[in-house]
Amino acid sequence: MSDILHHIQQQAAGLGEQYRQAINLDDIRVEPGALRQAADYLAKKNYHSVIIVVDQNTFEAAGKQLAASLAAIAAGPAVHTTMIRPDSEGDVIADEASIIQLILDIQHHNAEAVVAVGGGTLHDICRYSAYTTGIPFVSVPTAPSVDGFNSKGAPIILRGEKQTIPAIGPMAIFADLDILVEAPAPLVAAGFGDMLGKYTSLFDWRFGAAVAGEPYLPLAAEITRSALQKCVDSVDLIAKRSEEGVRVLMTALIESGLAMLLFGQSHPASGAEHHLSHYWEMEYLRLRRRQLLHGAKVGVACIEISKLYHRLAAEGLGLDRGDNTGDDSLFAGENEAAAETHSRLAENREEIRREIGRIPDFRTLGELLAAVGGPTTPEQLGISAELLERSLREAHQVRPGRSTLLKLYNEGRVAST
Numbered sequence: 001m002s003d004i005l006h007h008i009q010q011q012a013a014g015l016g017e018q019y020r021q022a023i024n025l026d027d028i029r030v031e032p033g034a035l036r037q038a039a040d041y042l043a044k045k046n047y048h049s050v051i052i053v054v055d056q057n058t059f060e061a062a063g064k065q066l067a068a069s070l071a072a073i074a075a076g077p078a079v080h081t082t083m084i085r086p087d088s089e090g091d092v093i094a095d096e097a098s099i100i101q102l103i104l105d106i107q108h109h110n111a112e113a114v115v116a117v118g119g120g121t122l123h124d125i126c127r128y129s130a131y132t133t134g135i136p137f138v139s140v141p142t143a144p145s146v147d148g149f150n151s152k153g154a155p156i157i158l159r160g161e162k163q164t165i166p167a168i169g170p171m172a173i174f175a176d177l178d179i180l181v182e183a184p185a186p187l188v189a190a191g192f193g194d195m196l197g198k199y200t201s202l203f204d205w206r207f208g209a210a211v212a213g214e215p216y217l218p219l220a221a222e223i224t225r226s227a228l229q230k231c232v233d234s235v236d237l238i239a240k241r242s243e244e245g246v247r248v249l250m251t252a253l254i255e256s257g258l259a260m261l262l263f264g265q266s267h268p269a270s271g272a273e274h275h276l277s278h279y280w281e282m283e284y285l286r287l288r289r290r291q292l293l294h295g296a297k298v299g300v301a302c303i304e305i306s307k308l309y310h311r312l313a314a315e316g317l318g319l320d321r322g323d324n325t326g327d328d329s330l331f332a333g334e335n336e337a338a339a340e341t342h343s344r345l346a347e348n349r350e351e352i353r354r355e356i357g358r359i360p361d362f363r364t365l366g367e368l369l370a371a372v373g374g375p376t377t378p379e380q381l382g383i384s385a386e387l388l389e390r391s392l393r394e395a396h397q398v399r400p401g402r403s404t405l406l407k408l409y410n411e412g413r414v415a416s417t
């Protein structure tokens with residue numbers, strides 16, 4: 001068992017069997033030569049047939065090598081490679097067409113396991129297709145670009161709308177540093193941007209627990225915060241794409257994913273910054289524009305959310321409209337739930353402002369992103385001022401069940417002066 005997995009399992013040991021089972025992976029490897037270990041692992045499972053899922057780029061980066069390694073193993077499984085076809089804009093996306101393509105191949109080849117070789121989108125296609133066909137999947141990341149490699153939720157585009165659907169996590173993860181250090185610089189910067197987004201996601205999770213009674217798991221929050229801090233402390237190494245820097249980033253992304261598995265939902269790693277990112281993605285699909293890297297969007301969205309949240313904290317979170325303890329008569333015409341929310345806001349006001357203070361200001365976040373070569377403004381992403389403004393008003397509707405500060409602000413529960 002890897003040190004990463006063992007460490008998290010030790011931390012969770014006192015939480016009970018439910019939590020132990022949530023992170024019960026066979027193995028996690030982040031080291032040079034991990035691709036060969038993936039082949040050995042699959043051979044030892046005695047599968048008769050496996051499918052390696054790639055796109056054109058990840059086939060060249062690792063898929064071809066993995067297929068050859070498996071073919072060279074005596075009595076190894078039969079191997080089929082499924083190359084997910086891009087859409088009309090040239091993007092591989094996790095939508096109905098991609099999922100059906102893979103499910104049909106799984107059925108045709110009687111596959112007993114699926115191997116996701118690539119980034120977050122290919123993993124989403126694999127995790128849901130494997131879940132639907134009742135077989136396991138193995139993760140082989142080709143770039144340290146996202147934290148969703150070991151997620152159990154699959155963000156899928158259905159009729160142009162993004163929905164996160166329950167699926168399965170991987171049995172094992174094999175992240176080969178020999179491959180990861182060769183990943184294009186924008187993908188490394190995107191992974192760093194996805195981690196940077198934890199500043200605002202961790203705040204939104206704590207906020208939702210305080211004002212809406214949403215479930216909260218301190219250990220999952222601490223695992224995520226620790227992984228984030230390791231990345232920030234190693235920003236120069238990550239910027240150089242050194243083996244150590246890539247190892248730190250890839251490990252942090254996996255630890256963030258383990259925190260989500262432990263909690264059972266994406267709260268530790270996905271807040272308002274991800275809702276903005278998903279909103280932009282759906283708009284680009286609607287306009288038939290080429291997609292942007294997920295982590296690049298999250299990093300920029302985190303900066304925009306930081307601006308808003310720090311401003312709201314400075315303005316008193318709307319509670320300065322009456323007395324500083326919060327006057328429920330301001331909500332006399334609203335329902336009981338709204339009044340309760342306002343009461344909890346007032347009760348937890350100082351904690352909320354303190355937690356916002358843990359989010360770096362937009363300049364600091366921008367400097368960190370710029371250090372790794374990532375975009376820092378919506379303009380650099382090609383996001384128009386109109387789309388940004390609209391997303392700040394409407395993106396909370398992407399996950400209406402999440403009580404983020406952005407949601408309460410747009411619902412008028414938190415006011416700006």
